[in-house]
Amino acid sequence: MTQVSQHKDPLLxxxxxxxxxxxxxxxxxxxxxxxxxxxxxxxIFAVTHLDPIRVYEAIFDGAFGTSRRSWVTIRDAxxxxxxxxxLAPAFKMKFxxxxxxxxxxxxxxxxxxxxxxYGSALPTxxxxxxxxxxxxxxGCLWGVIPAVFKAYWNTNETLxxxxxxxxxxxxxxxxxxxxxxxxxxxxxxxINQMTGYGWFPALFGQNYGLNxxxxxxxxxxxxxxxxxxxxxxxxxxxxxxxNTARYAGINVKKVTIRTMAISGAICGLAGFIEVxxxxxxxxxxxxxxxxxTAIIVAWLAHFNTLVMILISFLLVFLQxxxxxIASQFNLxxxxxxxxxxxxxxxxLGSEFFINYRVILRGRKEADGK
Amino acid sequence: MSDxxxxxxxxxxxFGTVIMYGAIGEILTERAGNLNLGVPGIMYLxxxxxxxxxxFYESSTADPNGLVCLVISLLAAFLASALGGxxxxxxxxxxxxxxNVTGLTLTIFGGGIANFFGGSLTSLAGGVGQxxxxxxxxVYRTTIPGLSGLGIVGKLFFNxxxxxxxxIVLAIVMHWFLNRTRRGLDLRAVGEDPATADAAGINVARxxxxxxxxxxxxxxxxxxxxxxxxxxxxxANDGTIxxxxxxxxxxxxxxxxxxxxxxxxxxxxxxxxxxxxxxxxLARKDIELFKMLPYLVTIAVLVITSLRKKREDQPPxxxxxxxxxxxx
Numbered sequence: 001m002t003q004v005s006q007h008k009d010p011l012l013x014x015x016x017x018x019x020x021x022x023x024x025x026x027x028x029x030x031x032x033x034x035x036x037x038x039x040x041x042x043x044i045f046a047v048t049h050l051d052p053i054r055v056y057e058a059i060f061d062g063a064f065g066t067s068r069r070s071w072v073t074i075r076d077a078x079x080x081x082x083x084x085x086x087l088a089p090a091f092k093m094k095f096x097x098x099x100x101x102x103x104x105x106x107x108x109x110x111x112x113x114x115x116x117x118y119g120s121a122l123p124t125x126x127x128x129x130x131x132x133x134x135x136x137x138x139g140c141l142w143g144v145i146p147a148v149f150k151a152y153w154n155t156n157e158t159l160x161x162x163x164x165x166x167x168x169x170x171x172x173x174x175x176x177x178x179x180x181x182x183x184x185x186x187x188x189x190x191i192n193q194m195t196g197y198g199w200f201p202a203l204f205g206q207n208y209g210l211n212x213x214x215x216x217x218x219x220x221x222x223x224x225x226x227x228x229x230x231x232x233x234x235x236x237x238x239x240x241x242x243n244t245a246r247y248a249g250i251n252v253k254k255v256t257i258r259t260m261a262i263s264g265a266i267c268g269l270a271g272f273i274e275v276x277x278x279x280x281x282x283x284x285x286x287x288x289x290x291x292x293t294a295i296i297v298a299w300l301a302h303f304n305t306l307v308m309i310l311i312s313f314l315l316v317f318l319q320x321x322x323x324x325i326a327s328q329f330n331l332x333x334x335x336x337x338x339x340x341x342x343x344x345x346x347x348l349g350s351e352f353f354i355n356y357r358v359i360l361r362g363r364k365e366a367d368g369k
Numbered sequence: 370m371s372d373x374x375x376x377x378x379x380x381x382x383x384f385g386t387v388i389m390y391g392a393i394g395e396i397l398t399e400r401a402g403n404l405n406l407g408v409p410g411i412m413y414l415x416x417x418x419x420x421x422x423x424x425f426y427e428s429s430t431a432d433p434n435g436l437v438c439l440v441i442s443l444l445a446a447f448l449a450s451a452l453g454g455x456x457x458x459x460x461x462x463x464x465x466x467x468x469n470v471t472g473l474t475l476t477i478f479g480g481g482i483a484n485f486f487g488g489s490l491t492s493l494a495g496g497v498g499q500x501x502x503x504x505x506x507x508v509y510r511t512t513i514p515g516l517s518g519l520g521i522v523g524k525l526f527f528n529x530x531x532x533x534x535x536x537i538v539l540a541i542v543m544h545w546f547l548n549r550t551r552r553g554l555d556l557r558a559v560g561e562d563p564a565t566a567d568a569a570g571i572n573v574a575r576x577x578x579x580x581x582x583x584x585x586x587x588x589x590x591x592x593x594x595x596x597x598x599x600x601x602x603x604x605a606n607d608g609t610i611x612x613x614x615x616x617x618x619x620x621x622x623x624x625x626x627x628x629x630x631x632x633x634x635x636x637x638x639x640x641x642x643x644x645x646x647x648x649x650x651l652a653r654k655d656i657e658l659f660k661m662l663p664y665l666v667t668i669a670v671l672v673i674t675s676l677r678k679k680r681e682d683q684p685p686x687x688x689x690x691x692x693x694x695x696x697x
Contacts, residue, residue, distance in 0.1 A: 177654035341478025
């Protein structure tokens with residue numbers, strides 16, 4: 001005697017969505033961000049026992065409390081945005097450039113070197129042009145090396161670019177030891193502190209005005225390049241399918257190398273902006289993990305550089321807030337990395353609900369469309 | 370001179386052990402098809418939770434028991450790292466998020482947690498000064514009595530804490546598991562071709578979850594070894610664990626996804642990192658250049674393996690890809 005076991009649907013089923021309307025997709029993302037804010041608030045509350053409402057007040061205060069703080073927030077968002085803009089073409093091509101950290105550092109080191117050596121020899125505008133050009137070239141070189149190996153021998157670019165980071169970090173350590181000032185401090189100190197040679201001049205009466213203009217111009221330029229140029233189109237074809245690209249007569253090797261040259265160059269330029277326009281010094285922390293955070297910025301924005309503006313501001317806003325709370329309570333700045341992690345986990349998870357639908361047992365597939 | 374060479378070899382072994390744990394765990398994870406770039410974050414989690422657990426235990430009793438110290442810190446480190454792995458698994462396996470981005474986020478998050486609590490645990494607990502767990506660290510640094518006194522042989526082979534030997538045993542067991550057991554072969558099938566494995570009745574999601582969580586737990590032990598033995602039961606916010614974690618990821622490639630190769634590979638990396646010890650007359654800045662060596666060697670290995678294209682040296686075929694049964 002056989003018993004036929006009754007077949008039961010699983011409690012939850014997952015179905016791929018055909019398409020999702022734009023407002024709905026953004027509602028899901030917004031919900032994810034709000035949820036992540038609740039969890040971050042809970043974390044801060046658990047550590048500090050600060051009243052949850054006060055937590056958000058303090059975050060806002062840390063980011064925009066004074067005009068100086070607002071400008072620091074803007075300044076840091078611009079650097080993060082600049083790196084994200086640099087990474088966008090590479091990632092759109094599905095080239096995993098984990099090496100932004102190194103590309104930033106190498107651009108920063110060369111900028112600092114020129115600033116130290118030729119600060120008094122050239123007028124500042126000429127010096128700025130030279131530094132920008134050389135940092136572009138160095139970042140470009142750092143990006144092209146792994147790209148050439150990827151293009152010709154399919155060498156794993158994720159690990160290659162990652163290792164290039166550490167080569168750049170050790171080179172930076174070498175230069176810091178070489179240039180240290182005062183001797184024995186193991187830091188370079190502020191370069192040209194008295195004279196300000198090679199520093200960004202104030203624009204519209206703002207110290208960071210030039211940073212904003214430069215980065216926004218790059219952002220707009222990259223948007224047009226990716227969306228409306230032939231090269232941008234080639235990048236997206238190569239990213240979607242290399243075989244299709246070859247069939248269509250696109251030279252994949254050339255596109256790979258060219259795109260990484262652009263990507264590395266902009267990251268190198270971010271190093272230049274950070275050194276000449278923000279910190280006026282160099283250390284192994286000049287990139288400070290932003291090369292990695294920017295990957296996530298670019299990825300979450302789906303390589304749309306205009307959306308990246310929003311995401312960079314959101315991340316920097318929360319980081320500044322976290323730092324503010326941490327210093328109030330005598331805790332350390334790493335709280336901001338925890339918060340960044342929490343937000344990113346939530347946004348990453350939310351992509352699932354944009355691409356798939358979860359159906360409860362008993363419901364029809366057509367429901368909820 | 371011979372003293373220096375002995376010191377160099379000892380440092381290489383200690384350095385190598387940290388990244389060996391990271392690499393063995395990651396090999397298990399990658400063999401199931403998940404490229405977890407969160408290894409540095411997971412090693413951070415392992416390091417800080419082991420440290421925190423024994424810190425609370427040591428400060429709660431006047432006379433801490435060595436065995437309890439050991440068990441508590443080992444368990445805490447393994448579980449916290451496995452939890453990190455679980456978070457990664459949930460996002461990448463169930464929610465099918467991109468593996469690289471999720472891994473990088475885990476690295477940022479783990480580093481944040483570890484450096485935050487490492488720097489402020491004592492002040493949160495109402496104390497002052499740097500966190501320190503002398504009693505637990507002493508247990509981890511106990512060498513084999515008798516054997517470690519055997520002159521140069523004793524110094525080179527028997528003068529380490531137990532975790533150095535545990536790493537080697539784990540590497541061998543992992544090799545046996547992946548190549549000689551049914552479960553290990555199933556797991557590799559999932560990493561090579563999940564659709565085929567699924568059709569053969571292997572539970573893809575369960576294999577991936579288990580491999581990633583257990584792998585993360587093992588990787589986390591590298592962080593624990595680093596805090597307990599390498600820097601003697603303290604904490605330093607200097608980002609060393611992160612750079613070691615990336616080296617562990619590189620070591621996986623260097624070892625061509627075989628845990629046996631990770632044993633000598635890790636010691637070689639350690640040797641390259643510390644080789645400046647025996648080169649006389651180096652200024653501090655030159656040392657920085659020498660520390661570049663392990664990374665340059667990894668690049669060279671990457672290039673050489675990609676030039677040779679040997680079939681058995683390639684990564685698992687579906688590495689980095691999410692699996693969705695209904696997608697063709």
